[in-house]
Amino acid sequence: MKDLIPTEQIERAIFLIRGQKVILDTDLARLYGVTAKRLNEQVKRNRHRFPDDFAFQLSSAEFASLRSQIAISSQQPIDSKENNLNWSQFATSSSRHRGAVYRPWAFTEHGAIMAANVLYSRRAVQMSVYVVRAFVRLRAILATHKELDKKLAELERRVKSHDEHIQSLFEAIRHLMAPEIPRSRRIGFRA
16 A cells, blocks of 8 residues: 555546536546546446446536646646656547547546445555545535635625724814814904
8 A cells, every 4th residue: 555645646636527526537547546448447337336426427628628727737746656747648648549539537526436346446445545535625625715705705894894984983083183264253343
């Protein structure tokens, strides 16, 4: 188990697609120590174990968008000894390896666990624990960000009302500080 990948590197392979956090088949296969072809074969053989909320195939548009994002990405996890130049094998691959015909599969947290179960590989079972931990950690980070966003909105609302009160206070102070124009008294008697 010495060549297991740290959770932080797994987190970099998790994307938000269709409102779900997913990991792509090539990255999951690399983590589980199998080829993407083998992983996808097992998924197809056991398709009944992978409902749409566990795994789905990307559309051509989603794949093109994701490919352009990954190709310019500066985050490149370094595997133990191999593939330390390309973050994902399809980021710079030719159409011969993964073109418009083959679109990747995206696995949710539950789909990644199920994939480990259908692969019957010791490494897949070991790595599935790390993959789940990465998903859980990202979920916690997202919850923290939502809570922080909520607190900032509340603070912003308070500051806005305080600003209005402070502004009216300054106006009252300026009014009191304004020199009073002395009324000139008329000379003589009033009738």
